[in-house]
Amino acid sequence: MIQSDLMPGILLCRHPVTSRKQLLESLCNRVARHGDLCERLVLDSVLDREKLGSTAIGDGIALPHATIAGATATSTLLATLETPVDFDSPDGKPVDIVMLVLGSDRDGAGHLAALGAVSRQLRASADLLRTADSEAALHDAVAGHLVAA
Secondary structure (H helix, E strand, O other): OOOHHHOOOEEEEEEOOOOHHHHHHHHHHHHHHHOOOOHHHHHHHHHHHHHOOOOEEEOOEEOOEEEEOOOOOOEEEEEEEEEEEOOOOOOOOOEEEEEEEEEEOOOHHHHHHHHHHHHHHHHHHHHHHHHOOOHHHHHHHHHHHOOOO
């Protein structure tokens, strides 16, 4: 089970974006504002990580992530997309579920463990997430699967 501090701080249901670039910019800006972080630093950190290889994990799911210098807590955002976008997924499927995870640069091991746990839980709850038609329904789907230990 995922720790309560990894419950998504922001939920976006059927987020209207048309490209991977627009998606990452939109999500990074939202989570930066929510976590009182520098928008440019967050976006640059996530894009630098994406340059190493796509963070799509298959089955229409992506986990863009980065560690942020000066971050004091993990910040997360879960979004379902109105229209799937190409994300260079290993299985070639476009992405329609995205969870952005930002961790502190002082907790690298914890950040990696969190990504593994989130990945498993998103795969297990993907069908419920895809049928959610509002942030409230998305919250209910998340609360049923990404719960505190």
